[in-house]
Amino acid sequence: MNYKAIINLFIVAVTPTFLLAAEPSAFGAGDLSSPEPYGLTSSEKVILETKDKLKKVAQKSNSQASQLDALRERIDGLQSIVESIGRKTHNNKVSIEKFKEEENASFASSSEYQTRLAASVEENSQQIATLKTSLVEISKLLDDINAHYVTKSEYNTLVKSVNDFKDLVAKELKGTRGSSSASSKISSSKLYNLAKKNYNRKYYTKAIANYEELIKRGYKPAYAHYMIGDMYYKRKNYAKAISYFKKSAALYSKASYMPTLMLHTAISMEKTGDKAHANSFYKAIIAKYPNSAEAREAKKRLK
Numbered sequence: 283m284n285y286k287a288i289i290n291l292f293i294v295a296v297t298p299t300f301l302l303a304a305e306p307s308a309f310g311a312g313d314l315s316s317p318e319p320y321g322l323t324s325s326e327k328v329i330l331e332t333k334d335k336l337k338k339v340a341q342k343s344n345s346q347a348s349q350l351d352a353l354r355e356r357i358d359g360l361q362s363i364v365e366s367i368g369r370k371t372h373n374n375k376v377s378i379e380k381f382k383e384e385e386n387a388s389f390a391s392s393s394e395y396q397t398r399l400a401a402s403v404e405e406n407s408q409q410i411a412t413l414k415t416s417l418v419e420i421s422k423l424l425d426d427i428n429a430h431y432v433t434k435s436e437y438n439t440l441v442k443s444v445n446d447f448k449d450l451v452a453k454e455l456k457g458t459r460g461s462s463s464a465s466s467k468i469s470s471s472k473l474y475n476l477a478k479k480n481y482n483r484k485y486y487t488k489a490i491a492n493y494e495e496l497i498k499r500g501y502k503p504a505y506a507h508y509m510i511g512d513m514y515y516k517r518k519n520y521a522k523a524i525s526y527f528k529k530s531a532a533l534y535s536k537a538s539y540m541p542t543l544m545l546h547t548a549i550s551m552e553k554t555g556d557k558a559h560a561n562s563f564y565k566a567i568i569a570k571y572p573n574s575a576e577a578r579e580a581k582k583r584l585k
Contacts, residue, residue: 504534
């Protein structure tokens, strides 16, 4: 272990709350900008899938644009070849007619006439061969474009996926607004008691909405964040749980529920694949709260 790692471990053991605020990578679950995101919510998964589909469509469109540009260049080249053949054919006709006139006038040998004619035929044959080769290449290019073309069906599927996601977000927002509107009519103390009652009954959707309203009002926000994180933890939505635990610890680091908050944060990290930071949290719990039930659980998990 290098010097820097020893310093970090010492900080974790002495001040676990500081670790919560100072280690943003420990709370990386749900980060869509990460190359390999993990711990995503259902909405975040839809966002990631839609993002990937849009990226693929963009890549196909760029590829097709490049291929079409190449096709245009080849067509322009073919047009030049055809025009060249036309001009040379005309010139050959003129040359042949002129040669005939000269032959008639000078009684030149027929062998010279045959030689010139053969040369003209050979030149035309080469031009035709070049034209055929270009046509074969263009045919292959068109086949490739057809193979990677974004069909109308694919486009419609993508549009439907985006619209479904918009509907999902709209429903979630509507549900949140409805709960918030109903709970905003009562006092903060009554809302606090209602939130606890819903939590005890395991009405987590209602309880989360109640605690979110309390956070908006600034009424015991540290505890409200902790409770919401605890409910997401119980729902196994570990990415969201970590987010709320982190905010709660930042607001009030001396709360009585800190050992539980840190243990559940560590377990959430472990569940989302961040085992290195999870182990750091387990060690911090053991150092800070050595006689607690959470410390005993942390020791088991470290083994």
